Amino acid sequence: MPTVVISGSSCRDFTHGESEFEVAATTFRQLIRELEQRFPGLGEHVEEYMAIAIDGVIYQDAYHAPLKPNSEIVLIPKIGAG
């Protein structure tokens, strides 16, 4: 199962400090629903404010983005810019 890594404090508030865990998901969309179930509020938070990096590649908004069984998924704040 893909591993989710949380580095920032904003998500850890939802996971009560847990910073690395596995989720049964094969797409970004499934991941969000999984997270919401495991840690109420986190899925929504990710949906609104977070991007995910799948094996190093940042996805800002992409439900369809595929997750491989051995993927490392990192939750990071969305990035804007000037």
Add this chain to the structure above:
Amino acid sequence: MTFIGNKSDLRVVGTRPVRPDGVDKVTGRAVYGADATMPGQIIGKVLRSPHPHAKIISIDTSKAEKLPGVKGVITSADIPNIPSEEAFVGEGPMNFRDLSLNCMARDKVLYEGHVVAAVAAINDAVADAALKLIDVKYEILPHVIDVEEAMAPGAPILHDNLFTAGVTPKPTTASNVAKQVRFTIGDVEAGFAQADVIVEQTYTTAPVHQAYIEPHACVAAIAADGQVLITASSQGHFMIRAYTAKLLGIEIANIRVTNAEIGGGFGGKTVVYLEPLAVALSKKSGRPVKMTMTREDVFRGTGPTSGGTIWVKVGATKDGKITAAQTVIKLQAGAFPGSPINPALMCAFAMYDLANVDTLGYDVVSNRPKVAAYRAPGAPISSFAAESAIDDLARKLGMDPIDLRLKNAAKQGSKTVYGVTHGVIGYEEVLNAAKAHPHWTAPLGKNQGRGVATGFWFNIGGESTGGVFINEDGTASVVTGSPDIGGSRASMAMMAAEVLGIPYEKVRAVIPDTASIGFTHVTGGSRVTYATGMAVTQAAQAVVEDLKKRAAMIWDISPEAVEWKDGEAVPAGANAGGFDPLPLAAIALKAAKTGGPIGSEISVNAQGAGPGFGAHICDIEVDPETGHSTILRYTAVQDVGRAIHPSYVEGQIQGGAVQGIGWALNEEYIYNKKGHMDNAGFLDYRIPVASDLPMIEAVLVEVPNTRHPFGVRGVGEVPIVPPMAAVRNAIRGAIDLEMFHLPMSPPRIRAAVDAAKAPKAAE
């Protein structure tokens, strides 16, 4: 997606043609925000608060309304009182209630220059007179400008409903600290324990304005049936449409925005200030309303980027391996939450391959204009401190500062503090190019020094729409939703011409209004050539596939038997049949017979933009008696992935570097004790002038971004990240002074020189 960016195959990409909008811009014909007009338009002007922090007791507009020639006066009573709603928009997190309150104050004014009312009148003189007749009663409140003072106990509180997010347990008392965030990997304490050398220091940076030369301007009209037309200069006409709709409660289908040519933005034109007011004034007056800011308005009323306080600690072993890095950053958000604290923390050490990093940040409100995006928001602030500390570390270790960076350089597979593992990046290539550049080893004279610093920016992708349409004569029209702020029409046309195999001159690019093309995010985040370029390239590729089908139809053979070469359809092989090549123009001529108009519009949400890295080398001469610094030579090396139009890529790098030089040496907001900005003009807000500078040599390193068909990486933001530390490190080399505060202005340098002479030197 297939990568088609191999240099040897490219005919158009990598050349330097004249931009399609060029002639209009050198002859004065181009229409910018303030040049746009609507029939019957009248003039709108705003009334700004003279106080940095006050309760609005009452606003009496009756006298103004009675003045002959006044067609309408509005206050917050005329703007919907929308609820707090957070959303992530192109340039970052945004609370639309805050945006509404920033456009027009409701109960409180939160900074000098905060808008409290607006008038529409038949001309400037009447509008000015009307503003003087508006009677606003204020209850003046104590104000706070500085970030540390705003965090101190007992500081005046701006928002009594603002509680620090990101701390547990949830606070019960209101604070000016909107948010606390932290990114951590490894164990910094353990890392510092392994260090032989440690550098620890606190730095400060001043808020600086994007200082685009064109003040904000728009003209807007709302019709009796509720349909709104807006022409404005901005970094995103879809942004203007979305925010105006949100703030005024108008359905998006009822708003059409045309983007005027934009006179610079650098992030500062990714939000609205005037447009909702112009529409509200138009509703009140029944006339189109034109609004234009003065330069003073721009400084007092629009957002600069944050100033901040940055504490940094870096440790390394004798041989120069960095064992731990730590930073605590406090950023001014201005009157409403939303400083770029996340990217500031994420970028600080992103250039390095580090096992132990801890970054803690605070988003702090104070009585200043709400900050807006400015080129790589946050990164220049944290990098100034980090790259200064790395330089001091190199000195302590007796190591060449580029070698120290090479030894710790991030590479493919390096993990960042925010958890992401770098893909294919060009940081080592950039460092090696800088080290190999003759500038790095050129001789220096008395009071002259050389500094180097590096920088990182993520670059983003996002939503873009691009279309390619083949005209009846075989020329092509390219349309995109991205306002052209620095030559992107040229790069879009070049990418399309490359794919179609026709000359650049046969392709013209335009930016239609919001009703005439699919949604496209702001021109920001160095995303246009990447994301919009991706859409245009895919549209051109779809057109080529269609052209092959049309040729097959004309030859009456199967489409698989047709290839596209240099703008012509050719039979795939001998057994496909002995047909003469069919040029694009010939196929276009037969479009009606082969299925109708030929064209494609593609919308993408581009993901995974390739990060960019830069290294800047600066030579400086310091006059120790006056503290005046002169930039003698400047070289900026950057990984650009693939330069579509090298001249405009160099231009981005040169312009970004010079903005950074201004940030380093002279730019700052100067507030007096009353909380008023003392230098709200180009006379005393000192951006670099031509005579302050040498030529800026831009060195393009190309490590293609495999996620873009041509290998593009964003280039617009990286170049503003390294300059402040590069200049600071050069000053240290020149007169052996450690500077910790921006700007490093002559009085500061002279004071540091004197302090160093005095026993127990301390800055």
Add this chain to the structure above:
Amino acid sequence: MPSLNYVAPTTVNDAVKILADASGPTRVMSGGTDLLVQLRAGRISPELIVDTKKIPGIMGITGSAAEGFTIGAATTGAELGDHKALKAAYPGVVEAANLIGSKQVQGRASLAGNLCNASPAADSVPAVVAAGGTVTIAGPTGTRTVPAETVVTAPGRTSLAKGEFIVSFHLPAITGKTSDAYLRFIPRTEMDIAVVGCGVSVTVDASGTITAAKISLGAVAPTQVPVDASCIIGTKLDDAALEKLDAAAQAMCNPIDDKRGTIEFRTKVAGVLARRTAKIAYDRAQART
């Protein structure tokens, strides 16, 4: 809205009469580079603007190094810069005039405007004062000629009476080995207001000993201030003399802390500029034959 009126008289007498008869707030305009900025910013709201540029002789330069120069009050900095004889005789005055604003501003800005705007930081004032310049003022009672340093009495204030305006500047004949220089300090290289300005005029004898000198500082006090030159007279401007001059200059400083510089910085830099400017003027005087 108080309405604004504009007149451009074509004789000195007409101008004097208009100014004398004016009832409301009135402004004399030569280059207008300060006037329009103040007008737009609402810092002033005159009812009458009297444009002097149509008065014959108000623009232009006459005379020579031997007999001295007369410079029309509204003559632009750009014209001064193009006048070879004036530049050779009074390089300091010309370089000061050519530091007022940008090249664009120099196409308009005049010595009279720079003086009568009465800013402590006016670039041309210390230079003209050091050069021993005088101004001729026309008024209801005729014309009078006074030393340039007597015109500005305080920031924004001049000694001009109602109905008076400046018609010309005079720079004395160059006698012996005399020359001048002007330096200012600004944060950038152009486009800033002087943080400190310094004008120096020096006369040397055949041996290179200073026989006469006049020094004026700008932007370090409410008006330009003279620096006692006795510390360099009788010297060959050796290091000891320069040190004394540095101290003498700093002693005259009474600046303010503002967006352009601190009291401490202005004071120290005044000493630095006094030394550097004197050196340039001295070398120029030495080079005279």
Add this chain to the structure above:
Amino acid sequence: MSKIHVETTINGEAMEFLANPGESLLDALRNTLNLTGTKEGCGSGDCGACTVIIDGRMTCSCLVLAVEAGGHEITTIEGIAQGDTLHPIQRKFLENAALQCGFCTPGFIVATKALLDKNPDPTETEIRFWLAGNLCRCTGYDKIVRAVQDAAAEMRGG
């Protein structure tokens, strides 16, 4: 008071217009004469975007009263090209990519014209100091200075 009738010459053509006594030449050019190529960046003579040439000398049109234009010859950006033939300065600005947003460009081109009319072979330093009154925030000035050098060389050659 009522508006003042002004007769002047702009880009070689006799022009008449009415101006308020306090109105700047910049406002008259943009709002009355519809010559919007001359830009306003500051309104205080600090940015050079409104640069025009009056009787051979360049100045900021925001620092000139419209009524002062009477009897003078004014050149604006609209008068630099000859019909549809670009002036070498304009061509070199395009070829050298000396503009990004293009807002300051008219002021730079007019200022460059004034420079090269006076000094056909300026050094880099002379160019930089001459153009110090024209602010550009996009380019860092590098390509602008090169464009001016390039234009000067071509104009000397031909």
